[in-house]
Amino acid sequence: MASEIQTGYSFFHGCRITHGKGAVIKKPFTDMDLTMHELTAGSSKGFSGQLGFIEFNTSCRLPRHIHMDLEKRRLADERILVLHGAGMVEIAGEVFVVAPGSLVDAVGGVPHTWTACPAGVQLPDGYVTDGTFTMVYEYEEPTSFFPTASTAPITDASQYKEFTGNLDEIRFPKLTAKEVISKARIVMDQEICNLKLA
Template identity: 40%
Template sequence: MVMEGVAVAELGGEFYVLPPHTLVLIGAGVPHTWTACPPGIDFGALGFSTEEKVVSKGKFVAVFEYEAPTSFFPTAQTNTLATEEEYVRCDDLHAIRIPAMTAEEIQRQAWFVWGKEIRKLPPSQN
């Protein structure tokens, strides 16, 4: 759960922008990674109806909970793995991290989550 700030998660090869108080349930075998959203993403200015101003500042706080004891293994795969045998090891952690992106790049590439809504921004907004 994103507690404070705005996060970017890569889930199965897609980027998602997650505002505060957003719970994310990730299925077994879905490759994922997290980073802070770059500063300057203003949810109100992007057309999301917000009671309070939500603008990314380049940092976030999240709490992670797992249903069972979990191990993490780096992989360059973005497809969901059905079995452990499908896993391909990746030792180059820099190659698989979320690339540094500007707010404008995030607006062009990512899905935006707000409440139960998820959408890509129209070209006129990015």
């Protein structure tokens, strides 16, 4: 098995955000404006779960969750490509804005949740958010959303503590652009950067 190419910014829990050329954005033909976005980013894993997309706005706020196989025996990894717009992800309790064209590798067992970045946040490259984004996702194996109140990563499916309360309690909070500036950061290329208001 080939070794995995290290790209992007890797966190202590194994999740990674990749922005820039490491996000595997290719222009294979010099005679046309065709852009390819690949989900693999050099991964050696074989993904066989669901593949799809979600269109987000700021009212679509997922509850915090992890992914496991449907029998709850194994944790399952997820890959997300932010196709256009800017998303916000909470990974293990930290909030990040995710720039267009970035990949997020969410390790199975690391609690995460998503929403769109509100309008009016300026990214370091000058892009200004509009309150929407589209994600393309792929799971390592068939899975579902397993809600959790905890932000602490787990390393085995048997450690999962199911959340049975009102899902509104664990949804990504509604944030204004000003709150995003004070609470979130962004990965640009391989650096963690601050944000500002447009």
